[in-house]
Amino acid sequence: MKPSIHLSRSLLLGALVLCAQSAFAHSGDAPGVAEVKEHISDYESEIADMRNTTSAIVADYDKGEDVGKRVDALVETWEEVEFHEAVETHAMVLYPPIWTALGGLREAVDEANASDKVAAWQMRLNNALQEGVGALKLVASQPAPASAAHGHDKAATSHQSDEPTIEIIKENLAKVVERYRAGDSEGASALIHQTYMQRFEGIEGTLIESDADLVTDLEKDFNATLPLLIERSASADKLAAEVKSMNAKLDRAQTILDEAAKNKPSVF
Amino acid sequence: MLDRRSLLKSALALGLVGPGALWAADTPTAEAESADDLPPLAGTLTVYLGRGEGGLYDDIVAAIRKRNPDLDLRIRRGPSAALANTLIAESRAGVKRADLFWSIDASSLGVVAAQGKSRPIPASIQRHIKPAFRYDQWAAISGRLRTVAYNPDRIQAAQLPTRIMDFAKTDLKIGWAPAYGAFQSFVTAMRLLEGEDRTRAWLQGVKRQAKSYAGELGVVMAVARGEVDVGFANHYYTLRLKKGQPDANVALALTENDAGSLVNSSGVLLLDDNPLAGNFVRYLLSREVQSFLASQAYEIPMAAGIDLPDGLPDKIHPPKIDLTQLSDLKPTLELLRETRVL
Numbered sequence: 272m273k274p275s276i277h278l279s280r281s282l283l284l285g286a287l288v289l290c291a292q293s294a295f296a297h298s299g300d301a302p303g304v305a306e307v308k309e310h311i312s313d314y315e316s317e318i319a320d321m322r323n324t325t326s327a328i329v330a331d332y333d334k335g336e337d338v339g340k341r342v343d344a345l346v347e348t349w350e351e352v353e354f355h356e357a358v359e360t361h362a363m364v365l366y367p368p369i370w371t372a373l374g375g376l377r378e379a380v381d382e383a384n385a386s387d388k389v390a391a392w393q394m395r396l397n398n399a400l401q402e403g404v405g406a407l408k409l410v411a412s413q414p415a416p417a418s419a420a421h422g423h424d425k426a427a428t429s430h431q432s433d434e435p436t437i438e439i440i441k442e443n444l445a446k447v448v449e450r451y452r453a454g455d456s457e458g459a460s461a462l463i464h465q466t467y468m469q470r471f472e473g474i475e476g477t478l479i480e481s482d483a484d485l486v487t488d489l490e491k492d493f494n495a496t497l498p499l500l501i502e503r504s505a506s507a508d509k510l511a512a513e514v515k516s517m518n519a520k521l522d523r524a525q526t527i528l529d530e531a532a533k534n535k536p537s538v539f
Numbered sequence: 540m541l542d543r544r545s546l547l548k549s550a551l552a553l554g555l556v557g558p559g560a561l562w563a564a565d566t567p568t569a570e571a572e573s574a575d576d577l578p579p580l581a582g583t584l585t586v587y588l589g590r591g592e593g594g595l596y597d598d599i600v601a602a603i604r605k606r607n608p609d610l611d612l613r614i615r616r617g618p619s620a621a622l623a624n625t626l627i628a629e630s631r632a633g634v635k636r637a638d639l640f641w642s643i644d645a646s647s648l649g650v651v652a653a654q655g656k657s658r659p660i661p662a663s664i665q666r667h668i669k670p671a672f673r674y675d676q677w678a679a680i681s682g683r684l685r686t687v688a689y690n691p692d693r694i695q696a697a698q699l700p701t702r703i704m705d706f707a708k709t710d711l712k713i714g715w716a717p718a719y720g721a722f723q724s725f726v727t728a729m730r731l732l733e734g735e736d737r738t739r740a741w742l743q744g745v746k747r748q749a750k751s752y753a754g755e756l757g758v759v760m761a762v763a764r765g766e767v768d769v770g771f772a773n774h775y776y777t778l779r780l781k782k783g784q785p786d787a788n789v790a791l792a793l794t795e796n797d798a799g800s801l802v803n804s805s806g807v808l809l810l811d812d813n814p815l816a817g818n819f820v821r822y823l824l825s826r827e828v829q830s831f832l833a834s835q836a837y838e839i840p841m842a843a844g845i846d847l848p849d850g851l852p853d854k855i856h857p858p859k860i861d862l863t864q865l866s867d868l869k870p871t872l873e874l875l876r877e878t879r880v881l
Contacts, residue, residue: 340752361624437808469618476595476836479756479776481782487757494753538575538602538831 308411311404314354318400321348325376329393332380344378349373354403362406369403372396437525440470444514447497452507455496460501461508467493474528481527485520492517569666571826574606578820584815587626589619589642595712595836596641600624603822610815619647621868626651626810638816641680641823643805649863652676655736657808661817667824672804672841680823681838682772682804684855685725688762699769699792703799704733706769707744710875714758714770715749717880721773721803727861729798735874740879742878751880756780763789773797775837778850795856802839802857803865 324345328338349355349369358365376392380386443466451459471493478486492513500510580603588596604612616624619642626652629636640657642648651657660678672679677751687706689699700706706713716722730738750767752758758770759777765788793800809816809822822828829840837848875881 475756476775476779479779483756483760483780483783487752487754487760490754490757535598535835536831538599539606539827 293295300332304361304410307361307407310353310357311408311411314352314357314404314407317352317354318404321345321352321400324348325413326375327397328380329389332389333386342373342380345516346373346377354407358403358406361410362403365399365403366419367398367405368399372399374448435525436470436474437521437528440466441521444517448507448511448514451501451510456501456504460498463493463501464532474524477531478524478527480530481531482523485527489517489520489524492520542834567666568670568843569862570844571667571824571829571840572821574766574822574825574827577821577825578817579609580607580612580815580822582772583613583816584639584813584819585613585615585637586639586641586819587615587617587622587637589617589622589640589644589647595832598835599823599828599831602828603819614764618649619644623647623650626656627654630654630656635811637810638813639810639819640808642807643806644866645677645679645804645806645862646864646866648677648806648867649809649861651808651810653863657810658812660809660820664820664824665819667842669843674806677806677808678820679804679806679841681829681832681836681841682802683721684793684839684851684857685721685799685801685803686772686774686777687769687794687800688759688772688777688789689769689792690762690765690767690788691790692788693765693768696790696792701786701795703729703794704737706740706799707741709748711748711760711769712767713745713749714752714761715745715768716752716755716758716772717875718753719755722771723868723871723875724803724865725771725798725801726875727865727868728801728858730871731860731864731867732798732858735870739874739878742874746878746880759789763787774851778837778848781850791850791852792805793852793855797858798860800855800857802855803862804841818861827878868870 324341328341328345331341331365358369372392372395376389376396379388382388391515439508443462447459447462447466467490471489475486475490496513497510497517500513583850585602588600600612600614604610615637617625622640622642622800625642626637633707640651648657657676659675660673664678665673668679672682687699687703689696693798694711717873726738727740729741733741750761752761752770755770755772756776756779758767758772759780762770763780769792774791777789780787780789806819809811824842826842826845829842829845831846833840833845837850839847839851872881
């Protein structure tokens with residue numbers, strides 16, 4: 272299911288933050304290299320439409336029209352196009368700049384007499400889109416690594432901060448609720464899975480020795496409770512309540528990790 | 540049969556053929572080096588590091604940094620398969636950012652090596668790796684073993700099948716975690732070793748007596764509670780549980796020469812001839828780092844002369860399989876869905 276909401280500026284900015292930390296804005300079956308190759312012309316067509324739409328929006332802004340809602344609609348288009356997920360999956364580095372440019376354009380058109388600024392964001396958006404499709408052409412020119420078929424590792428990479436893992440897990444779970452509340456069930460489910468595979472599994476070893484029940488409890492939350500709530504279309508409040516319950520368990524996990532860190536032997 | 544250590548080495552020598560040929564058998568083996576004997580690391584080194592035993596690898600990275608203040612170590616973290624894709628894409632674009640790829644997943648290493656993006660592991664590094672684990676294009680760092688966890692109050696080791704395929708013919712209550720990556724690699728190994736038809740029949744047979752769990756720790760704990768008689772899981776879950784709960788009713792058994800005793804390995808690819816990268820690998824294979832991995836993560840050390848984690852079975856008989864083929868998960872997932880195991 273794709274998002275069907277109108278993104279307000281704050282939501283858009285929230286999305287930008289999300290994109291900076293997570294590669295899972297979308298979660299449908301990620302296109303493989305063969306599909307990318309097959310759809311290159313579709314992507315080119317999609318970005319040509321987006322560029323034309325942007326040109327029209329900018330022209331009307333210059334005439335003094337209120338075009339904020341049309342930029343919101345452009346963001347929705349970006350969310351819907353096939354090109355979006357292809358870039359997200361195969362050209363992660365070029366994915367955030369597209370969001371950044373859309374966010375900049377959205378803010379600029381709310382200002383009066385900001386034609387230069389609006390034009391600058393238009394150019395950044397056009398360039399980001401063009402670079403994205405260029406990267407996909409490159410991807411399409413190479414053989415598909417076998418592991419690309421494995422959806423578990425679909426997420427692209429980013430440099431990570433030194434933020435404690437438990438904090439990242441809690442932030443991701445908050446985003447799960449946000450996305451679910453916004454209507455993006457698939458995105459929420461994917462982020463749950465990503466968080467479990469890439470974050471929780473990395474710390475469970477230490478936890479097992481101190482509180483194995485806590486680990487199996489959280490495993491169940493990640494792999495059964497939350498996904499089933501989403502699958503059964505439970506209310507967002509119910510999902511949020513479950514996440515709140517998980518956060519208490521994660522606090523307990525943090526205490527265990529802190530204690531273990533005090534007793535951990537040094538490597539050298 | 541050999542003892543635990545020597546068999547681990549020699550049996551795996553028969554089985555684990557990496558992306559290239561095994562290293563020359565006449566390369567002498569040397570004990571693991573002490574970090575005190577390694578040259579200090581200085582300069583800039585970029586490492587792509589697959590996420591997995593995240594905290595422990597972070598500890599190792601931090602310790603190497605602390606020990607080598609003149610080292611500008613740039614780490615990019617991400618899922619191993621995604622990093623492999625990135626490395627290939629960067630290379631195709633004429634960009635080279637990483638000197639080294641460190642992954643918990645041998646199949647991801649194989650994907651990159653198969654594209655000709657790696658450098659052979661020099662003999663000066665190979666000689667410190669147990670002969671059985673020497674590969675031409677990548678250096679094995681540590682391993683994980685598939686096991687059968689069983690409840691000694693409900694069944695004796697001698698009553699357990701020694702072939703994984705025979706579990707489908709028993710009336711044992713079995714725990715498994717089909718959604719788990721390690722389980723799916725195990726089924727992939729079975730599919731490669733036994734064929735699709737036999738694997739399908741096995742899945743259908745075991746499913747009749749199986750209970751599914753969210754993760755493999757859950758499987759092992761269910762065994763300990765007596766909820767099931769046996770469970771399929773990686774070795775370290777049982778070892779960790781026993782560390783925290785020494786009286787837990789669970790023990791480890793292994794099957795012989797089949798997917799039930801698969802050993803998967805983490806490892807490192809050298810992506811250029813930067814001597815700093817090679818010396819970094821020597822730190823990973825140092826006595827101190829290998830002992831840390833064995834004692835803290837219960838990983839099977841790949842450097843010579845390092846003790847295995849306590850609690851492993853005395854004898855293991857891993858299968859002959861190319862670990863890089865374990866990345867071929869799609870047919871496995873189709874089989875798991877077809878049999879409604881997933």
